[in-house]
Amino acid sequence: MGMTMANEWHLDVCFEQASLTRKQVKGRVVVVIDVLRAGTTLVTALAHGCRKAMAFKDVTAARRAAARLGRQRVIMGGERNRVLIPGFDCGNSPLEYTPKRCSGKVLILTTTNGTKAITRAAGARRILFAALCNTAAIAACLARAKCDATLLCAGTDGETTLEDIICAGAIVDRVLRTPVAANVFVEDAARIAHESYRSNRHDLVKALRESYGGRELLKVGMDEDIVECAKLDTFELVPVCEDGGARIVAVGRRT
Amino acid sequence: MGMTMANEWHLDVCFEQASLTRKQVKGRVVVVIDVLRAGTTLVTALAHGCRKAMAFKDVTAARRAAARLGRQRVIMGGERNRVLIPGFDCGNSPLEYTPKRCSGKVLILTTTNGTKAITRAAGARRILFAALCNTAAIAACLARAKCDATLLCAGTDGETTLEDIICAGAIVDRVLRTPVAANVFVEDAARIAHESYRSNRHDLVKALRESYGGRELLKVGMDEDIVECAKLDTFELVPVCEDGGARIVAVGRRT
Numbered sequence: 123m124g125m126t127m128a129n130e131w132h133l134d135v136c137f138e139q140a141s142l143t144r145k146q147v148k149g150r151v152v153v154v155i156d157v158l159r160a161g162t163t164l165v166t167a168l169a170h171g172c173r174k175a176m177a178f179k180d181v182t183a184a185r186r187a188a189a190r191l192g193r194q195r196v197i198m199g200g201e202r203n204r205v206l207i208p209g210f211d212c213g214n215s216p217l218e219y220t221p222k223r224c225s226g227k228v229l230i231l232t233t234t235n236g237t238k239a240i241t242r243a244a245g246a247r248r249i250l251f252a253a254l255c256n257t258a259a260i261a262a263c264l265a266r267a268k269c270d271a272t273l274l275c276a277g278t279d280g281e282t283t284l285e286d287i288i289c290a291g292a293i294v295d296r297v298l299r300t301p302v303a304a305n306v307f308v309e310d311a312a313r314i315a316h317e318s319y320r321s322n323r324h325d326l327v328k329a330l331r332e333s334y335g336g337r338e339l340l341k342v343g344m345d346e347d348i349v350e351c352a353k354l355d356t357f358e359l360v361p362v363c364e365d366g367g368a369r370i371v372a373v374g375r376r377t
Numbered sequence: 378m379g380m381t382m383a384n385e386w387h388l389d390v391c392f393e394q395a396s397l398t399r400k401q402v403k404g405r406v407v408v409v410i411d412v413l414r415a416g417t418t419l420v421t422a423l424a425h426g427c428r429k430a431m432a433f434k435d436v437t438a439a440r441r442a443a444a445r446l447g448r449q450r451v452i453m454g455g456e457r458n459r460v461l462i463p464g465f466d467c468g469n470s471p472l473e474y475t476p477k478r479c480s481g482k483v484l485i486l487t488t489t490n491g492t493k494a495i496t497r498a499a500g501a502r503r504i505l506f507a508a509l510c511n512t513a514a515i516a517a518c519l520a521r522a523k524c525d526a527t528l529l530c531a532g533t534d535g536e537t538t539l540e541d542i543i544c545a546g547a548i549v550d551r552v553l554r555t556p557v558a559a560n561v562f563v564e565d566a567a568r569i570a571h572e573s574y575r576s577n578r579h580d581l582v583k584a585l586r587e588s589y590g591g592r593e594l595l596k597v598g599m600d601e602d603i604v605e606c607a608k609l610d611t612f613e614l615v616p617v618c619e620d621g622g623a624r625i626v627a628v629g630r631r632t
Contacts, residue, residue: 141396280398284565310539310589317576318569334565
């Protein structure tokens with residue numbers, strides 16, 4: 123850390139969950155980034171009318187929650203090894219989460235990466251969720267919070283993934299366009315993410331196709347999802363974690 | 378990992394020691410990068426005539442090795458909290474390692490980061506050391522090896538540091554200019570490092586001054602070292618680790 127001036131707050135990026143330190147979490151806002159695809163799906167479902175979301179690591183706990191709330195009141199989403207889970211409504215493609223399907227429902231989402239990130243970010247002042255579709259909304263939220271923040275790239279299978287780092291860089295870019303920019307200290311990792319965003323912003327679809335997460339999706343013919351997840355700032359909404367992940371609510375405007 | 382084609386080899390970057398995985402080490406060439414300043418010092422000392430180098434974590438072991446070899450036959454270098462160690466010849470500034478001082482001597486170097494990296498890279502096919510001053514030599518070495526390689530950014534005090542990632546990116550840049558470029562699969566992290574190098578290559582001194590490691594050096598008035606460590610490809614020499622770090626020898630041309 124450099125010297126901290128009054129009113130200065132630090133913006134840091136963690137390139138992969140495994141290397142997240144206590145210092146990057148404690149008392150900070152932590153933004154969990156998962157572009158392909160859970161983050162994009164979560165923002166889309168909330169923007170398209172889901173009242174709230176609940177994240178579960180295992181399928182049994184998700185089924186139990188659905189039964190408790192009433193099967194018709196929920197939309198169950200998630201996948202295991204890119205295959206739909208028996209009895210679930212949707213997989214992990216944001217394109218499935220239409221306003222018709224989402225309106226008024228509670229989203230029950232099983233996501234290994236997401237729940238792992240929530241656990242690692244325990245102790246944070248606040249946990250937000252980001253994808254390329256809501257980077258400006260996240261930046262506005264951070265500018266209001268005016269406190270140290272860590273952008274946590276969720277990654278895929280423990281790999282550092284380009285798409286999440288580009289998204290972190292897009293958030294840095296937008297924060298530096300807010301009125302509080304002069305008070306932001308950009309840590310080295312945040313600068314590197316910003317440089318990656320600037321190198322790739324002119325063709326995000328191409329960059330996502332070439333990323334680790336994108337290559338995995340292309341193998342199973344999911345190019346449509348890549349195109350959808352590459353859309354920048356389509357929603358002015360931020361999912362915020364409450365009760366240690368038991369509840370994720372939307373802050374901001376729905377479409 | 379994507380599909381591996383025949384003759385294809387992977388070039389990966391690890392942004393900080395703590396997150397290095399077994400997969401990134403086992404059977405691979407690992408390049409330990411420490412621009413500010415141990416890596417630059419090591420390359421400079423070998424280029425300026427040191428016969429070989431020996432890396433030690435603690436000062437007592439370094440003193441014992443010096444006594445065994447004969448005090449006049451060695452040059453003892455290193456520092457603790459940026460202060461010269463009593464009885465040592467030099468600190469950790471590459472500018473101290475002049476040809477007059479180095480010629481024919483064995484360099485006994487105490488370096489916490491360096492020895493930590495050697496330990497973590499145990500199981501690698503080969504361990505090389507890099508700084509900005511020998512990126513082209515490293516790339517030539519990797520092009521000859523034609524096997525998977527991981528560029529390991531040593532970092533400072535457990536922080537991700539810009540200067541080491543820029544150096545990793547410079548190595549990626551040079552590998553992609555070798556005749557084997559078509560066979561290289563650039564992993565996401567290596568691409569991100571490459572983008573960072575390309576964003577900063579026009580003013581490496583400025584980038585190093587702004588980096589975490591550089592800011593720490595500026596606090597204690599060591600701008601001369603930053604300028605020295607920012608010089609690109611001044612040496613055509615690669616330090617190679619032998620016997621688990623007991624010996625580091627130079628491969629390539631001395632000046």
